[in-house]
Amino acid sequence: MRIDGRILSHEMSEQIRRMAVQRVKEGEKPSAVIKSFGLSRPCIYPWLRAERKNGVQALAARKHPGREPALTPQEKAGVRRWICGKDPRQYGFDFGLWTRTIVSALIKEKLGETLGLTAVGRLLHQLNITPQKPLRRAYERDPIEIKKWQSEEYPRLQARAKRRRAEIFFMDEAGVRSDQVLGRTWGEKGKTPEVRTSGQRQSINTISAVNARGAFWYEVYSGRFNATRFRDEFLKSFMRGRKRPVFLVVDGHPSHRAKMIAAYVKERKGRLELHFLPGYAPELNPDEFVWNYVKNEGVSKKPLKRNESLRRRVESDLAGIKRRPALVRSFFGAPSVIYTKD
Incomplete structure (x- = not known):
């Protein structure tokens, strides 16, 4: 029975790689070894090459780097400075309260990056910015x-x-x-x-x-x-x-x-x-x-x-x-x- 390797945990995948490579080194055929694990035949050969080139540590699980962040740390810090203690009207918007839509539009205007509302929400969470009910402050204050x-x-x-x-x-x-x-x-x-x-x-x-x-x-x-x-x-x-x-x-x-x-x-x-x-x-x-x-x-x-x-x-x-x-x-x-x- 075939197994979808994508559903396996990092730890399980690493264990399979180590066992498979060890069995091939002990004389078993790569095709028979990978078939016994229920995985597709081509995936075992990169494991063998990696082990020959860099040793058994090359088979260790690694955190997937994921997609490259749209904003650099410096740009993220800039977004925080724009929002904290500021009002959207200071940047030409008609609305006086920050929303994810306004933050997305401001990032597009200043940095040229397009972020969806979900991505903006994650960014604000990373920057320790939360939705809050604001206090009213009169213009006449001195x-x-x-x-x-x-x-x-x-x-x-x-x-x-x-x-x-x-x-x-x-x-x-x-x-x-x-x-x-x-x-x-x-x-x-x-x-x-x-x-x-x-x-x-x-x-x-x-x-x-x-x-x-x-x-x-x-x-x-x-x-x-x-x-x-x-x-x-x-x-x-x-x-x-x-x-x-x-x-x-x-x-x-x-x-x-x-x-x-x-x-x-x-x-x-x-x-x-x-x-x-x-x-x-x-x-x-x-x-x-x-x-x-x-x-x-x-x-x-x-x-x-x-x-x-x-x-x-x-x-x-x-x-x-x-x-x-x-x-x-x-x-x-x-x-x-x-x-x-x-």
Whole structure:
């Protein structure tokens, strides 16, 4: 019975070559030897020539070199530089997200090589480039101002806080919806799973403050956020019972910068200071991770039950965070806010 040598493992093929050549050297006919292995007659003669010329080591299994790579290592490194930290629009494309099709077109344009989508996917994997959901960054951001805040202004604020024995808190507001995008689940391929939730849409607003030692304050409210409400409901509640001065870091929302807020801060006679983050840089605020946690671990994974109140659910989730100082401290370990560490 004939055997297709291509289906044999490298180890098995090497063993057959060695046995076949040895049997021929012991006096058997090459045709009879190869027939006994079920292989085609012509394949034994190159083995015999190789063994006579280079010895038995010439029969050893070797990894097949395969097809010559389309790109050199230097060209592959260039592809990585084009993608990492860059935007396809910088190269004249209309789309702002990298796709295999765009990468293939860019390689064709710059290197003259045509790579299929599968080959591009393998190349990106080799370059340790993976598909990810990008973060939004506003055009209005000022990188110089952000760097100055991280390297100069905030360290000075920390130093002042230590001298005055003040606490530094980061505060932020957010809205939570009952129809928040659901997280991922497992299901049969080709059949999208269904999750039963309440059809009643609810929304609620929240405000919270965190510090690096794990302290957490929050309020849940309905309606609009404005300067009067910020002062009368939230700042006064936040400051109630505090024995140490507070340096409160907030974003540039108009309500935070209102004259009545500045007047209220002045009335505190040094017990409260407001400091403002650079514009369009929410990732610098550790309190942002509170809302990421609430949205990703709350209604996204545990949809509301029939007639369940979103307000009570959010209050319960925030109370759970307050009971876990270690969790609050972990929000300060994210790469974008690591500058807040002492």
